[in-house]
Amino acid sequence: MAANRRRRFGNVRKLPSARWQARYLGPDGVMRTAPQTFATERQAEKWLTVIESEILRGEWVPPEAGEILLSDYGDRWIRERRLAPRTRQLYEYLFALHIGPHLGHLALAAIKPATIRTWRGKLLNGGTPEPQAVKAYCLLRAILNTAVREDEILRQNPCRIKGYDRYHTPERPTATIAQVYGLADAMPARFAALIIVAALSGLRWGELAALRRCDVDLDAATVRVPRKLAALKDRLEFGPPKSAAGVRVVALPAAAVEALHEHLADYVEDGPEALIFTGAKGAPLRSGNFGRAVKWTKTVASVGLAGFHFHDLRHTGNTLAAASGASTRELMHRMGHGTMRAALIYQHATSERDREIARAMDRRITGEGRRRP
Incomplete structure (x- = not known):
């Protein structure tokens, strides 16, 4: 008994x-x-x-909770999370291609750091580009963070391996002011102002494509950024900028104001809601269609910018702002970033500004009658 x-x-x-x-x-x-x-x-x-x-x-944690399959938990996480449409599509793509086929059959509790190392190795050895592997790892880490912190299914997140969440990004090129204007001149006339404004404002492609007449104040030399245009798999969709910090008002140099003034008169319909930058038939811009229409790869090479991407115009504008003396906080505002990390990237690119400061110091020293040694 x-x-x-x-x-x-x-x-x-x-x-x-x-x-x-x-x-x-x-x-x-x-x-x-x-x-x-x-x-x-x-x-x-x-x-x-x-x-x-x-x-x-x-x-x-409830022992049975760890028996939940990653495939089920990950699908539900993406479905229930509050995400921008384009971000949701990216997560669905990453999970379906890089995570689900390899790890989806595993229970959450069965996923260990060793599992993650093996999975990442298979991705890279199978030809997955490192940036894609990093994005997949970061998505999986976010999913499992929820399992740890919110749902309390796991005690620890197995995605805690140092270095797996970053990869080396080669320095992107910047254009000189002469190259910016050379590229604008090489474009079909209706896209010349797009190049100049992109380089001198630092706005993202989606923010530029979503600009309307009501967003531009030529007298105040400012542009308001209240929305972006996202290209989804089956449609274009207007929505809020990438983050809360993306909603901003950016001051424009006189050169950008002049380009916009001419562009508004020649290519933009009347009415406050009229899109400022459109295709030849007046439709909203898609990056792929734009690239083909302007023969981007050939055109940038013709002005000495081989390998130059449209996004590098934003990089050019941010670097120019940093070299002009913008503080980290000011750069964050112009860029539409809520953290200092991205803005600090441009602080390294101020050697020319440093030389300008040295020359200004030299002029002051000379002006005060001090002789250089």
């Missing part, structure tokens, strides 16, 4: 098989039985002691 023994936490009993069973009442009010039986009563009690300590430390 089975024997019972009461204890402070949980209970153990001897089964007819002569092995010992351990049971306990979890914090969620559910009675649970140990997944295995024990050869001795002492072993069963030790197991209960471990479970009790986990509960007291706040580290206990």
Whole structure:
């Protein structure tokens, strides 16, 4: 006959098989039985002691929770998360291509750091570009962070491997002012102002494509950025900028104001809601269609900018702003970033500005009658 023994936490009993069973009442009010039986009563009690300590430390998770498959949890995470449409499509793509086929069959609790290392190695050895592998890793880390911090399914996130969340990005080129104007002159006339404004404002492609007449104040020399245009798989969609910091008003140099003034008169319909930059038939801009229409690769090479991307115009504008003396906070505002990380990138590119400062110091020293050694 089975024997019972009461204890402070949980209970153990001897089964007819002569092995010992351990049971306990979890914090969620559910009675649970140990997944295995024990050869001795002492072993069963030790197991209960471990479970009790986990509960007291706040580290206990329902054992059955870890049996949830990553495929199910990841799909639900993407579906229920509040995401911009384009971000959602990117996450669906990354999960379907790089995560689900390799790890989707695993229970969350079965995913360990060693699992992550093996998975990443397979991706890279299979020809997945490193930037894609990093994006997939960061998505998986975000999903499992929710399992740890919000749903309390896991104790630790296995995606905690140093260096897996970054990759080396070669320095992107910047154009000189002469090259910017040379590129604008090489464009079909209706796109010349787009090049100049992109280089002198630092706006993103999607922000430029979404600009309307009501967003530009030529007298104040400013442009308001209240929205972006996102190209989804099956449609274009207007929406808020990339982040809250993306909603901003950017001051424009006189050269950009002049280009916009001519462009508005020649290519933009009347009415405050008229899009400023459109295709030849007046439709909203798509980056792919634009690239083909202007023969981008050939055109940038013709002005000495081989390999130059449209986004490099934003890089050019931000570098120019940094070299003109913009502070980190001012750069963050112009760029539409809420953190200093991106803005600090441009602080390194101010050697020319440093030389200008040195020359100004030299002029002041000379002006005050001090002779250079």
